Amino acid sequence: AQSVTQLGSHVSVSEGALVLLRCNYSSSVPPYLFWYVQYPNQGLQLLLKYTSAATLVKGINGFEAEFKKSETSFHLTKPSAHMSDAAEYFCAVSPMGQNFVFGPGTRLSVLP
Amino acid sequence: KAGVTQTPRYLIKTRGQQVTLSCSPISGHRSVSWYQQTPGQGLQFLFEYFSETQRNKGNFPGRFSGRQFSNSRSEMNVSTLELGDSALYLCASSLNGAGEGETQYFGPGTRLLVL
Numbered sequence: 001a002q003s004v005t006q007l008g009s010h011v012s013v014s015e016g017a018l019v020l021l022r023c024n025y026s027s028s029v030p031p032y033l034f035w036y037v038q039y040p041n042q043g044l045q046l047l048l049k050y051t052s053a054a055t056l057v058k059g060i061n062g063f064e065a066e067f068k069k070s071e072t073s074f075h076l077t078k079p080s081a082h083m084s085d086a087a088e089y090f091c092a093v094s095p096m097g098q099n100f101v102f103g104p105g106t107r108l109s110v111l112p
Numbered sequence: 113k114a115g116v117t118q119t120p121r122y123l124i125k126t127r128g129q130q131v132t133l134s135c136s137p138i139s140g141h142r143s144v145s146w147y148q149q150t151p152g153q154g155l156q157f158l159f160e161y162f163s164e165t166q167r168n169k170g171n172f173p174g175r176f177s178g179r180q181f182s183n184s185r186s187e188m189n190v191s192t193l194e195l196g197d198s199a200l201y202l203c204a205s206s207l208n209g210a211g212e213g214e215t216q217y218f219g220p221g222t223r224l225l226v227l
Binding site: 031032034036041042043044045046049051090094095096097098099100101102103104105 | 116145147154155157160168170202204210211212213214215216217218219220221223
């Protein structure tokens with residue numbers, strides 16, 4: 001069965017610092033990959049999506065993610081954190097014919 | 113286009129009762145999926161409906177059920193509520209289904225508290 005791991009349940013960065021949130025998936029066949037963000041008391045909002053068109057995917061709010069098949073990774077980055085980026089971030093995989101499998105999530109705190 | 117809407121937003125029930133949650137997908141979307149989100153278990157897939165048929169099902173007891181109407185609106189029902197059913201229930205819609213690699217668009221969720 002597919003699984004998704006997100007290293008670090010809680011990540012803290014200073015405002016203006018690099019954001020790096022890690023995601024690894026278990027599959028010999030690259031699935032579709034997604035990053036979602038959840039703000040308090042809200043649903044999930046799509047940040048970006050990998051569909052094999054390009055290994056570097058740009059999303060909203062300045063986020064991007066790089067697909068690395070050899071490492072089965074899809075890490076999320078943002079060059080400069082903003083206070084408004086504080087939220088919970090979920091990596092998800094979508095195997096063909098199956099529904100989403102979500103990672104456990106990483107809570108991002110941005111310190112002033 | 114209007115987004116995914118879920119009603120009610122908040123609900124308080126007592127053990128043993130049953131509850132029905134509603135989800136209206138984005139116009140034109142035929143797939144609706146339901147997820148349970150809890151601090152301990154994270155986001156867990158409940159089931160997916162497509163064109164009024166259940167297409168995928170997660171690992172939940174039979175107390176959890178759902179249906180989809182001809183206008184793609186979906187309801188989920190939980191019978192004989194247990195304390196552990198307290199969670200945020202999220203609904204997501206997509207054109208043809210998450211298994212096709214499509215983006216799922218999420219509603220704001222229904223927060224259920226079972227006392």
